[in-house]
Amino acid sequence: MIDKRVKNAEEAVKDIQNGMTIMLGGFGLCGIPENCITELVKKNVTDLTCISNNAGVDDFGLGLLLQKKQIKKMISSYVGENAEFERQMLSGELEVELTPQGTLAEKCRAAQAGIPAFYTPAGFGTEIAEGKEVKDFDGKPHILEHAYKAEFSIVKAWKGDHAGNLIFKGSARNFNFPMAGAGKITIAEVEELVEPGQLNPNEIHIPGIMIQRIFQGENYEKRIEQRTVRKKA
Numbered sequence: 001m002i003d004k005r006v007k008n009a010e011e012a013v014k015d016i017q018n019g020m021t022i023m024l025g026g027f028g029l030c031g032i033p034e035n036c037i038t039e040l041v042k043k044n045v046t047d048l049t050c051i052s053n054n055a056g057v058d059d060f061g062l063g064l065l066l067q068k069k070q071i072k073k074m075i076s077s078y079v080g081e082n083a084e085f086e087r088q089m090l091s092g093e094l095e096v097e098l099t100p101q102g103t104l105a106e107k108c109r110a111a112q113a114g115i116p117a118f119y120t121p122a123g124f125g126t127e128i129a130e131g132k133e134v135k136d137f138d139g140k141p142h143i144l145e146h147a148y149k150a151e152f153s154i155v156k157a158w159k160g161d162h163a164g165n166l167i168f169k170g171s172a173r174n175f176n177f178p179m180a181g182a183g184k185i186t187i188a189e190v191e192e193l194v195e196p197g198q199l200n201p202n203e204i205h206i207p208g209i210m211i212q213r214i215f216q217g218e219n220y221e222k223r224i225e226q227r228t229v230r231k232k233a
Contacts, residue, residue, distance in 0.1 A: 001196055004164045006213045009039040012187045016040065016152055019072075021049040023108065023148065023179045024062065025155040028054060028080065028225040031172030032061045033156040035189050035217040041065060049073040051148055053104065053175050054080035060223055066094070075148075077101035081225055100128065103145055105175065110147035111182035112210070117146045153183030156217070157206070160190035161197075164211030165204045173205065181210030189217040 006012050013036055016022065026032030040048075041064045048071050055062040055074055065071050066084050073095040079086045088094035099107070100122040110118055119142035123129050133144040155176040158169035166188055168176055180186055193216035 001163050002208075003162045004208065004211060004214050005162050005193070006215050008215055009035040009189065009217070010042075012036060012189070012213050012215055013039050013043065013152075013154075016043070016045055018045050019047045020045070020152065021051065021148075021150040023150045023153040023183055024050060024052040025153075025174065025176030025179045026052065026056075026061070027171070027174040029056060029061055029223045030225075031156050031168070031174055031176050032056065033154045033187075033189050033217075034061070034220055035215075036154045036187060037061060037064060041068060041070070044068070044070070046070050047072040049075065051075040051104075051108070051150060051179075053077050053101065055082045055085040057081050057223075057225060058084050060221070069093070073097065075099060075104075077104045098128075103128075105178050107145055107148045108175065108182045109178040111149065112178055112180065115147060117144055119144055148182065150183040151185065153179045153181070153186040155180045155186065155188050155206075157188055157190045159192045159194060159199060160188055160211075160214050161194050161199050161208070162214070163196050164188060164206075164208030164214050165196075165199055166190070166206040166208075166211065167199060167203055168205050177205060180206040185212045186210055187212070188214045190214060191217060191220065 075097045089096045124141045129143045157166040159167040188211050
C-alpha cells in the first residue's frame with residue numbers, strides 16, 4: 001500500500017506555482033482546506049485561477065488570497081458574503097466566471113470521472129450559453145459544458161488514512177467530494193490521520209486512488225458564515 005503522507009501544508013503545496021489553476025473544496029466556510037489556503041497566502045503565489053463554489057469571507061478562506069491580489073480569476077457560482085470579491089469583480093480587477101451551482105459541481109465530477117464534456121439544460125437562454133454548442137434532447141435545448149482542467153485539487157476531510165482514503169463529515173462533504181481526484185494532483189488535509197485498516201471500508205467516501213498527498217491539519221477555526229439564533233422568550 002502506497003503511503004501518501006506528507007509532513008504538512010507547506011510540503012503539500014510546495015510545487016503550486018504562479019498562474020496555475022486549482023480547485024478548492026468547501027461551501028461558504030464549511031469544509032474549506034484552511035491549512036493549505038493559509039500556506040498559499042504565505043507562499044505568495046500569484047495569478048491563480050481558483051475554482052470554488054464561492055470565495056469565503058473578507059478575512060478568511062479564499063478571501064485571504066483575494067486580499068493580497070493573488071487570484072487572477074475566480075470560477076464560482078456566486079459572490080456570497082465576500083465584499084472584496086464583489087469589489088474586485090465590479091472594478092474589473094478580478095476576472096469572474098459565474099456558473100450555475102449544479103453545473104459547477106458536475107464540471108468537477110466530470111473531471112473526476114474522466115468525462116470530457118456533458119450536456120445540461122441549466123443556463124440555456126442566458127449569458128451562460130453564449131458561444132456554446134446547443135443540442136435538443138426530447139425537445140428541450142441543452143448546452144455543452146466541458147469538464148474543468150486543473151493542475152491541483154485541494155480538499156478537506158474529517159478522517160483519512162495513509163493510503164489517502166477519506167471520510168467526510170456531514171455537510172462538509174459538499175464540493176470536497178466531486179473535487180477529490182478532479183485535478184492532476186489532489187491534496188487532502190484531514191482533521192484526523194489514522195493507520196491503514198482503521199477506517200471502516202463501508203464508510204469511506206473517496207478511495208485513496210484519487211489522492212496523491214495527505215496530511216493532518218491543525219488549528220482549525222471552522223468559522224460560521226452567518227450565525228442565527230432564536231431570541232429568548
